[in-house]
Amino acid sequence: MRHEEVQPFAPGPLAQPVPMPDFNQYQTQSGWTASRRAQAQAEAQARFERDWHTAQAAEARRQQQLASYQQEYLRWADAQLAEVRAHNAGVVAVTEGVRRRDPDSVVEYFSAALYASTAWPEGFPRQIAAAYDPAARQLVLDWELPGYSIVPEVKSVRYMSAVDQDKETPRPVGQRRALYREVLAECMLLVLHQLFAADDLSALESVALNGFVDGHDPTTGRPGHIFLATVMAPRSSFRELHLAQVDAGSCLADALRGQLSARPDQLTPVRPSRRPQDAGNRVVAHGNDEEPDLYAMDPIAFENLVADLFRAMGMQAVTTQRSNDGGVDVDALDPTPIRGGKIVVQVKRYRNTVPPTAVRDLYGTVQDAGANKGVLVTTSGFGPGSHTFANGKPLELISGSELVDLLHRHGLRGRLGEGGRQAAAQPRPSVPPTRLPDDYSVLGMSWNGSVALDVCALVCRGSRVLSDDHFVFFNNPQTPDGSVRALPAAAPDKAAICVSFDGLPEGADRFVLVAAIDPEVNPDADLSGFTEACIRLLDPGMAEQGRLEVSDGRPSETALVLGSFRRRSSGDWDFVLGGKGYAGGLEELVQDYGIEVE
Template sequence: MSRSRKLHRLSNPDAAEHRAQRMLFRHLRDDTNANRGRMAKRVRELQLLLAMDPVEFEQLIARLMEAMGMKVELTARSRDGGVDVRGIDTDPFRGGHVIVQVKRHRDTVTPSAVRDLYGTLQHDPAATKAVLVTTSRFGPSSHQFVTGKPITLINGAELVGLLKHHGFHEVFAAARFGADGGPDGEELPPVDVPSEPARLLLHWVGDEEYDIAALVCRGNRALSDEHLVFYNNGSTPDGSVRLLTGYGDANACLMVDFDALPAEADRLVVVAAADTHNHPTATMGGFAGPALILEPGADEDPAVVHLADGAPTNTAMRLGRFDRDAAGDWDFTPALAGYPGGLHQAVIAYGLEVDDA
């Protein structure tokens, strides 16, 4: 097992700052009054989406895509193989032609719907990726099916977060004031709220490209190869940790459902790595002014940790780790370490075997 070389330590914060940082990154437990209040509001928000007219809902998704920088086209209903919206992502690195299907569902979306969308993607000569958006949730089978495929699943809680992040607060005005009915006074439908993943955003300064990766661990060992989430494996088998592209102005983004992480997992390690596959001479030397931002939920203030710059002697860098305590809460520790051998070395350090070929 390779040992990681220490990059350098951050200056120790004073006691008050350290306590504030730990509280910022600590997830509220389900039995707190504050969390119950947020949950009630989230129910109303999802109810409002579920009560929307189908065409209006598709138009909302199209507007969201435009706000994310895409060129968008609404398709003719029932004439495009189940595709509701088409978009062109102009990002030079991760862009492409996106097909989107939206489902205003109250119950969990079936795996067959996900497989059908994949079939549509395979038979569409212009499309390079697909997105399935729902007001409900997806099960573990769906998340496992899309692993390694150019498909993104966005559940209701994630959709609420994306809409708010991109300024669509007016959609949820009735929920903000605790209204029990829809915009026209009708009774809102019942809805089961999916757990809301946290958004773990990585920012840095400069034009260099870096990737974010996560290892779901028990102690200092990853649970399995499938619990390494990176550019070649976009999700854990249960979907509790996933890569997300095109999230606002973030350079990179992980969606983490801390409540859905495996029971045996007690650590989540976050790593940044240079893209040495496409740029063999790349190092962490251009990783300047990095900041790790945790957005715990749509209605909670983000927490920010400013990290030390990368070093040109390394091609990957451990940014820190989340640890689960005995009470089930997760705390973050900015534990920096450099890896001259890149993500390959970082993976080996956490007990995974790597085929050098």
């Protein structure tokens, strides 16, 4: 229900009456003779009367404009209240319909619950067809699942300085399939969780849920829904589950006796146990509007779409002439005071990782054009070399998944590929655990001073990082095996990283913690204000187990090795205090550990 409130009438400057002239301010003492004084008095009287009539006319216009604005406000306020009341009346009607077990009301109520959820990553499909069986108190629905492209083909990207390119390492097919099955199972469990959680009126005894993707049937070649998962979940069985602790695939298949495609990447279907049309009532469908595929879009249309996005974000934007664009596809102007200005935009409709050369070229274009900022928009993604080069410079890198997110947030449309709405993996919609597994430790970092720092971790053999993927920082929040992850910090900590020392790769013998100035937040700062720092050792339940002191920062340095955990021959780990500082920031520091950045 919405509150029946509207913004109060705020006429702004129109609320202030026009000041009337004061005749005393027009009095004059000029003139040595009576006739000259009389003439000056007459001139003053004339000026006063002229200004008084002008002010009276301005006041009349103000009152007229105020009355007109007030009438306009009253019409707007009445319309707003009418909309709120109509909405609330609709909610009451639907709620009463759910109490009566009216099929259309039940479907509308639970469809709204799914669409209102914030648990789904932006851009996930939400196509639904549903019906309700009041006799069995069962909701039967078909729900669209993300396509196979939600799991990236690329496992990692490494910058090769010799050829100035990013080298992509493909993800093994088996691993990609397993991850995709996990995503599908988690989506199914999340739908069930949200439906039962929204059932305050006990309308659902069970849910028959079928998860599908749009595609071509591999046996007939005809387009249509291909069902990759199905389950019939009783409320009583689902309420016994502890979702934070389950393996999604096993839970769906074993605990709930559902089915999950063994090869969803090949669109191997499962047979739904019950379809909405079998429920005996009208089937209601939502969300099946087609969005344009950004990969297949005409290049000029894609540039126009990016320009539309910038305009939707409140900026002025025009596409450039392709024959002589100087490396600029869209010219934008942000009118925001202080932080706004000229923006040059390049768009890359790629499927593979954008090479670092494109980012460096954009930086050169920003300098040549005298722009305040450069933005590189792509349908793919960027490697660590690109992110490290862009760090601290007036550059912003927008990946494909971020682009889709921005388009949807600003009322525009677009998807990546045929099978899904996004190309890059997004945070999977699962219920977050309240406690980390027992083999993890949390390292919480705190320090005095207001300087903004990025705290990062490197998994190393000796003084060399195992791979670029084993450098955990703001654009790579965890290692491939998940043994090291960045966590949101909780007071009194300003940064936090969790690590499973037993889960680190066998070849790793050092776990290094570093801190660096965030050049975007504090471009002129150094580490002289980094004092009284410590690392808190926390158990998985976030109970403090001890503290480790680290070195203070020094003037002119912008990055610092806090310390390293080193594996002993017995398998235990000891902490060794760091202290080495770098004037060249994070870029110089990571080069010391074997990460190549040009």
